[in-house]
Amino acid sequence: MSENNTHESAVTAETAETDYDAIVVGAGFSGLYLLHRLRDEFGLSVKVIEKADDVGGTWYWNRYPGARCDSESHVYCYSFNDEILEEWDWSERYPEQPEVLEYLRFVADHLDLRRDIDFEREVTSAVFDEAGGRWEITTDDGSQETARYFVSAVGCLSKPFIPDFGGVDSFEGDWYHTGKWPHEPVSFSGKRVAIIGTGATGIQVIPEVAPEAGELTVFQRTPNYAVPARNRPLDDKDREEIKRNYDEILEKAHNSGFGHPFEAAHETAEGLSNEEVEELLQPRWEEGGFRYMLTFGDLITNPETNEYVSDFIRDRIRETVNDPELGEKLVPTDHYYATKRPPLHTNYYETFNRDNVDLVDVRETPIERITPEGVRTTDADYEFDTIIYATGFDAMTGTLLQMDIRGRDGLTLEEKWSDGPKTYLGLSVHSFPNMFTITGPQSPSVLSNMPVSIEHHVEWVSETIKSLVDRDVPLIEPTKTAEDAWTEHNRQVGESTLYTEADSWYMGDNVPGKPRVFTPYVGGVDVYHDTILEAAEKDYEGFELTESTQDLGRQGEQPRLSVMEGD
Numbered sequence: 001m002s003e004n005n006t007h008e009s010a011v012t013a014e015t016a017e018t019d020y021d022a023i024v025v026g027a028g029f030s031g032l033y034l035l036h037r038l039r040d041e042f043g044l045s046v047k048v049i050e051k052a053d054d055v056g057g058t059w060y061w062n063r064y065p066g067a068r069c070d071s072e073s074h075v076y077c078y079s080f081n082d083e084i085l086e087e088w089d090w091s092e093r094y095p096e097q098p099e100v101l102e103y104l105r106f107v108a109d110h111l112d113l114r115r116d117i118d119f120e121r122e123v124t125s126a127v128f129d130e131a132g133g134r135w136e137i138t139t140d141d142g143s144q145e146t147a148r149y150f151v152s153a154v155g156c157l158s159k160p161f162i163p164d165f166g167g168v169d170s171f172e173g174d175w176y177h178t179g180k181w182p183h184e185p186v187s188f189s190g191k192r193v194a195i196i197g198t199g200a201t202g203i204q205v206i207p208e209v210a211p212e213a214g215e216l217t218v219f220q221r222t223p224n225y226a227v228p229a230r231n232r233p234l235d236d237k238d239r240e241e242i243k244r245n246y247d248e249i250l251e252k253a254h255n256s257g258f259g260h261p262f263e264a265a266h267e268t269a270e271g272l273s274n275e276e277v278e279e280l281l282q283p284r285w286e287e288g289g290f291r292y293m294l295t296f297g298d299l300i301t302n303p304e305t306n307e308y309v310s311d312f313i314r315d316r317i318r319e320t321v322n323d324p325e326l327g328e329k330l331v332p333t334d335h336y337y338a339t340k341r342p343p344l345h346t347n348y349y350e351t352f353n354r355d356n357v358d359l360v361d362v363r364e365t366p367i368e369r370i371t372p373e374g375v376r377t378t379d380a381d382y383e384f385d386t387i388i389y390a391t392g393f394d395a396m397t398g399t400l401l402q403m404d405i406r407g408r409d410g411l412t413l414e415e416k417w418s419d420g421p422k423t424y425l426g427l428s429v430h431s432f433p434n435m436f437t438i439t440g441p442q443s444p445s446v447l448s449n450m451p452v453s454i455e456h457h458v459e460w461v462s463e464t465i466k467s468l469v470d471r472d473v474p475l476i477e478p479t480k481t482a483e484d485a486w487t488e489h490n491r492q493v494g495e496s497t498l499y500t501e502a503d504s505w506y507m508g509d510n511v512p513g514k515p516r517v518f519t520p521y522v523g524g525v526d527v528y529h530d531t532i533l534e535a536a537e538k539d540y541e542g543f544e545l546t547e548s549t550q551d552l553g554r555q556g557e558q559p560r561l562s563v564m565e566g567d
């Protein structure tokens with residue numbers, strides 16, 4: 001063997017280890033299913049890179065007391081595998097964080113996924129090499145791998161956000177963000193605890209911490225509309241009933257507007273009397289959960305309907321909180337119900353009847369800074385042993401943009417999205433060929449029961465990749481025309497609703513400097529799913545497909561196999 005040949009085979013061996021058909025970032029619901037589809041169903045080489053030391057995503061990181069799902073357990077799961085559906089038993093209507101995490105571990109083991117996941121590695125950059133038509137992925141340990149396809153499964157709510165209060169690190173007690181909760185138990189026993197934030201997370205953590213803490217002070221900026229979850233244990237009879245009807249239940253969820261197996265019970269509250277509306281709301285309130293939100297189909301488009309539904313919740317808050325002045329502080333008046341993510345609760349409002357719980361309205365007296373001893377507002381200095389930041393996430397785009405993603409001509413995704421996300425179908429971005437985003441901006445994602453949307457995306461992306469590989473089509477990229485049209489459609493649908501009137505993370509409002517754009521697609525899971533399937537059926541309408549690998553070296557003049565919509 002000549003020296004040259006030896007060198008060549010060494011390079012080939014090296015390349016074989018570091019070059020893949022697809023690199024997937026993230027091992028939550030999305031990344032796990034992607035790995036299974038691409039590897040086990042389609043025989044492709046796949047590497048999943050995950051910064052945590054285990055699978056689970058959201059359910060790995062959010063271990064705060066009270067962390068629990070508010071989708072119902074029997075539909076907050078994968079539907080693609082009958083064995084998994086049959087073998088796994090949920091214990092409650094809404095599973096707690098450890099149970100969802102255990103479920104995802106069970107799936108990973110059942111499908112033997114771990115062997116192709118690199119844990120404790122964070123993707124720091126993904127750069128598209130135009131000459132070779134491959135993505136170069138670099139991780140925090142400095143190593144690099146390449147792949148034909150780069151798929152982000154990094155999640156919509158995975159970059160914790162702490163407002164720039166100033167002094168956060170100076171605090172001498174213990175402090176935690178709920179989205180990065182320690183694995184060891186945290187004791188609040190007898191302690192003076194602050195919780196900042198009353199979103200879905202704050203509303204779950206507050207009732208859990210209050211009974212244990214010596215004193216709990218809640219810092220609230222915007223009162224929220226929390227609806228009773230009405231959680232309960234499931235027994236064998238419930239589970240048998242669910243499993244007997246699983247096909248029908250899942251079919252309903254996958255063909256619904258929100259990915260839940262129920263739709264709005266009534267069209268509108270408009271024109272009805274107070275009494276008539278209450279009669280329709282009451283049974284849904286008793287059922288609890290998102291069934292209440294889906295009492296009327298025009299909740300988020302019709303202010304009249306929304307006002308009825310909001311008022312009903314306001315009255316329940318006033319009824320529950322003993323101190324009328326405090327009750328009034330907990331009543332939301334500045335936004336319509338469900339235009340910020342609607343939380344479910346168990347004993348949230350009741351918790352404010354406890355003697356050891358206090359509320360600070362930070363609209364009246366804003367937080368000035370965190371001090372070594374606690375929290376300083378414009379009105380007072382509060383001393384604490386522990387501060388819990390339930391202040392949410394740099395949602396939808398934050399985790400994606402944390403990676404330095406560069407497409408054609410070195411264009412960064414951050415530059416491309418400086419005025420807000422622009423995508424085609426919430427799945428792909430012009431100038432970023434062979435890149436896909438699972439539950440990306442401008443797809444239904446967070447406006448749905450997410451496993452349903454995740455399955456739709458994973459199936460679409462994996463089938464697309466498989467089809468391109470089979471046809472020896474090396475590049476797929478959405479046209480600018482298609483991207484502009486989808487972005488405009490997204491904007492129009494968003495603006496036809498009440499969502500855009502509220503300050504919310506859906507609009508990017510929670511993170512200073514973020515462009516104010518309604519980010520998820522609100523046209524409905526069913527409508528959206530039909531749209532992406534139709535684009536694929538029409539030989540990837542709105543995308544350009546490059547003809548052959550031989551043409552990849554000719555940068556700047558990529559020949560096209562099919563141009564469905566020109567730029």
Ligand code: FAD
Nearest residue numbers: 026028029030051057058069070071122123154155449450
């Ligand atoms: P994630 O679960 O967020 O997983 C993304 C993974 O990517 C993470 O493990 C992260 O570590 C990894 N990652 C990110 N960046 C990098 C990088 N650069 N390098 C390497 N790894 C990286 N949805 C519902 O539908 N119903 C619910 O009831 C519900 N409850 C929720 C409760 C909480 C507390 C939160 C925060 C979210 C909830 N969600 C709920 C939304 C939830 O995020 C989704 O349902 C789902 O878990 C998302 O899965 P995913 O795999 O897409 O993303």
Ligand code: N01
Nearest residue numbers: 068069070163197198199200201202221222341390391392
């Ligand atoms: O975060 P959030 P979250 N000063 O952004 C307040 C999912 N989730 O972690 O409303 C003072 O909603 C902020 O106030 P305001 C779900 O999709 C699901 O609670 O902006 N306060 C708000 O009260 C959810 O929507 C589940 O005025 C400040 C809070 O912090 C998403 O995750 C459970 C502030 C942040 O609320 C995020 O929820 C939990 C400041 N400077 C989470 N900045 C379930 O499904 C922010 N706040 C059960």
